[in-house]
Amino acid sequence: MTSTIEIRVLSSNEEMKQMQQLEEFIWQGEGGIPAHQTITAVQNGGLAIGAYSQGELVGFSYSFPGFKGGKTYLCSHNMGIHPEFRDKGIGASLKTRQKEEAALIGYDMLTWTYDPLETRNGYLNLSKLSAICSTYIENCYGDSEDEFNAGLPTDRFKVEWWIQSRHVNERIPTPVRDDAYYIPLEDSKSGPVLADEVKLPENGQILVPVPAAFQTIKQEDMKLALDWRLKTRAVFQQLFQNGYAAISLERSEEGPVHHYLLVKRSELQI
Template sequence: MTSTIDIRVLTTIEEMNEMQQLENAIWSGEGGIPVHQTITAVRNGGLAIGAYDQGQLVGFSYGFPGFKDGKVYLCSHNMGIHPEYRDAGIGASLKNKQKEEAAKLGYDMLTWTYDPLETRNGYLNLSKLRAICSIYVENSYGIFEEGINKGLPTDRFKVEWWIHSRHVAERKPVSFKEGAERIPWKHGQTGPVLVGDLSVPEADEILVPVPKAFQSIKLEDMELAMDWRMKTRELFTKLFGQGYTAVSLVRSEEGPVHHYLLVKRSELDL
């Protein structure tokens, strides 16, 4: 499927309309970004990338300029792929094109947010693209009444993608050593459960479990989903506060959890 996909920069009002329509289709009930905003952004340092299959927009990424603490960066606000085209490598293609075009515009860092309990996104952002995260945002967008985020605080990882760094240039997912410290979990009646007092160990590498199928847990046991949200919030906030950074999502073939790998930020070549 990906051999037929055309990845290109979006610049026209017509293309912004296509992007808004796809956004509405993917996140039904949450509302798309107004075209007057997206077209203004791409005319002033922003960047929209589209993925087309035979002239039909099936994926996009959209970002606008950000500025904080004297630093200019590209805030990659949104990326969406039509459900029929997921797991086909389009997300990585969109981000790599975004990196290429952002470099042309003079950016050296891109940032965006995602739900750390959505492991598909975690694997793309950290393991494949080699972005990093040491910022946890509690309830970033409030609690939605509809859509896939209904009913839970919208906690997010805010990642940094240092596109000219050696860390990103290495490309391969960051691996962990056998002696890495593991946060414990156990099997519950409706899914995996974090256990223990959530104390944070001191180690060179720490593995934090997260559910493989968080959306399924939300459908079957909302109380367990909330338990994962609040406990991982506590864990990641503590770990980031102690200088750790999430650098990879380690997928497991067996069992109901994957793991985030965290290392000391000071050890990274950024």
């Protein structure tokens, strides 16, 4: 990331309006969260972080308080980066500052959702930030017509980022073991696919393949994209029910798939 990027907490009405405008630009047609809502949230336990380049807001993360089962946490609702400023490390910088500020407020866990087949997000969230996932939500946001989600169920991973834990702060490595089980693929005319029926082991490390370039598949073969969505949905749901958690995205340099590494949640220091 260049030295011209400034990361800071957003709190004023004008900053909330800038965030709304950037959100509307990034997700054209979807609209941004109204500034009157975000200013209320940040005044009541929420958190907004901005990335500025030469005085212009080029990236943001926005979160609000959550409460469930007697537990208070921070819901990291949205993060967006201007297209001209992507792949510069801004996303990781926003999350790092978010973690620091959330800890100062008193939170120990943040949660957010992302599409598990979008592997760039998977690598950032799990491999770089050390968030984990053991919750799968089917069609989380219903049918959507934006360029990233049109034509497919909006399935999501709901991740947990335990910002006070050893797992996050000491970044305890979990290397892939020699006896790890790789869920097998089958060849098809359109490319590799998961088998119609997948037998899952009950213990040990498990690696689940996902497309390395899901957006390309969506553009070229929507039937194949839907096949990946539905079959990986079934696999992840079964593994999560069996006590597993996804902890990293293992990337392949040249292959058509990457792999999620899953281990028993009880083994993690969170």
